[in-house]
Amino acid sequence: MEIELAKSYGFCFGVKRAIKIAEEHPGASTLGPLIHNNMEIARLKKDFNVSLANSLEEVKEGQATVIRTHGIPKNDLKKLKEKGGEVIDATCPFVTKPQQIVEEMSEEGYDIVIFGDVNHPEIKGVMSYATGPVHAVLSVEELSRLHLRERVAVVAQTTRKIEEYNKIVNYLVPRHKEVRVFNTICNATFENQDAARELARRADVMVVIGGKQSSNTKQLYTICKQYCPDTYHIESKEELEPAWFAGKKLCGITAGASTPEWIIEEIIGKIREFKV
């Protein structure tokens, strides 16, 4: 049986970068979990002594602290710096960008609309850079309740769909003199999905690796299952069953955005041992 990895899978660029930054700062702590994967957090603790501070209050005076990919609100950054320890910024560059845009556009007098979830850490951070009116909305319906001035600048949460973003833009264009649209969407999630779909079309068995609670892994599973009925969602090699692979020709592998490479490698190794 042949084993093939999806063209795009697992960690996105920003998460890979953040983990590398954490590894380069042994003894530091991260402000919030760096990734939604407890095994990876345990590995960083064990191999690099990188610990976890769940909130600003938990950060000790003088403690070196890594800011995770989502970024943090401007005011939290100030407080963090006041703790006196080194601040190591692993904010994803795709998140730093909307932060900068919001700050600049705000200063230039634009009303800011963010297409994203006001409760998501990324959006809390991005919003905090506004110096004037700023609103986060998830639908045209929410948007229609706002009172915006003539000039509006718009950014999107990195994980939003472009089609949905266009709906927000389409609502604004007829109603405002100027709508300045910044495409801040990151395609990483969609690239994993597209690659999973392409592979599932050809494979006769698919293994999707990632947390059982991880929403992006579940989405990958749903996509693969559509094209390849023998699709299995697992978190670790212990769940693998040899019977899944009996008589199969091509085993496709993909993994959710929080699944580290070493877990994927372990699973591939175990499948090879089945010698089907």
Add this chain to the structure above:
Amino acid sequence: MEIELAKSYGFCFGVKRAIKIAEEHPGASTLGPLIHNNMEIARLKKDFNVSLANSLEEVKEGQATVIRTHGIPKNDLKKLKEKGGEVIDATCPFVTKPQQIVEEMSEEGYDIVIFGDVNHPEIKGVMSYATGPVHAVLSVEELSRLHLRERVAVVAQTTRKIEEYNKIVNYLVPRHKEVRVFNTICNATFENQDAARELARRADVMVVIGGKQSSNTKQLYTICKQYCPDTYHIESKEELEPAWFAGKKLCGITAGASTPEWIIEEIIGKIREFKV
């Protein structure tokens, strides 16, 4: 029989303003016809000695010249000034605006996309203000053939439909880092159409006044005819027939964008004379 004028009809703001400007400059000539209505052009000549120059070449040295609502290309303006006569700018402010936007955005390094007809005088004028790359397109298909850089600024011909404009925007947003959308559409045409529709729904006879070749008048006729089968398209009072109004209760009146008020008044006067 009651006679009711549509809430919005005839000349738009820009044309009214241009005619007023022409009347304030007796002896001037206009560069191109001020309006697509020969009776009105004849009136301006007779009452205000405002003549017509069909091209720059026809403008005599030292001749005071009125620029019509569409505006003219930057270079033509220069040549016109070199003729030494007074230049009277009756460019519609809704057209001056996209000219200024294109100039500014071009200087700020944006690629310019104009949603409009490259052969229309308004668009020729607007385009001429670009100091960098500029393209006029009428469809997503034309747009897809362009090679644009990361930052794009978009303006629309004043008479375009907003839904069509949004299609252009929707194509650009996913493909560019920043799309700066200026809503330069003027609602005058659509206001006349909406008002005609509303009136035709209630009227049992409709008179649509305007040139037989005028495309916006023909559109008004089509809209009215849909709601009021007894709709008539006429250019002047001579065409009216008393039989149209026999037994009718409400006569609705509307007029195309090039129809002067005095023609409308003549026609209403004539209908009243029928005493139905």
